[in-house]
Amino acid sequence: xxxxxxxxxxxxxxxxxxxxxxxxxxxxxxxxxxxxxxxxxxxxxxxxxxxxxxxxxxxxxxxxxxxxxxxxxxxxxxxxxxxxxxxxxxxxxxxxxxxxxx
Numbered sequence: 001x002x003x004x005x006x007x008x009x010x011x012x013x014x015x016x017x018x019x020x021x022x023x024x025x026x027x028x029x030x031x032x033x034x035x036x037x038x039x040x041x042x043x044x045x046x047x048x049x050x051x052x053x054x055x056x057x058x059x060x061x062x063x064x065x066x067x068x069x070x071x072x073x074x075x076x077x078x079x080x081x082x083x084x085x086x087x088x089x090x091x092x093x094x095x096x097x098x099x100x101x102x
Contacts, residue, residue: 054094061085061098073102 064085065073073081081095082088 057091057094058097058101061087061091061094062101065098065102070102073099 065081068084076084076099078092078095078099081099082092085095087095
């Protein structure tokens with residue numbers, strides 16, 4: 001399942017949203033049991049590509065957050081930052097990671 005995949009990479013639980021997004025990219029909008037079966041069948045190269053894409057997204061979000069006062073960015077709620085940046089709810093994990101990296 002998704003949590004086992006994130007754990008195998010040693011990634012924090014904050015990346016659940018990003019993991020779900022990566023599953024949707026690779027698997028489309030299928031029923032939950034089909035998503036986890038197809039996700040488990042991803043090659044290691046595809047898994048790395050998904051994580052690299054996620055990290056690129058985090059890097060882009062960090063660049064956008066740098067335009068704002070750091071004290072606000074670090075103290076704001078995730079959904080406040082998401083609204084400020086105009087990003088979809090699926091990127092909550094990426095915004096959380098970006099906030100923590102700042």
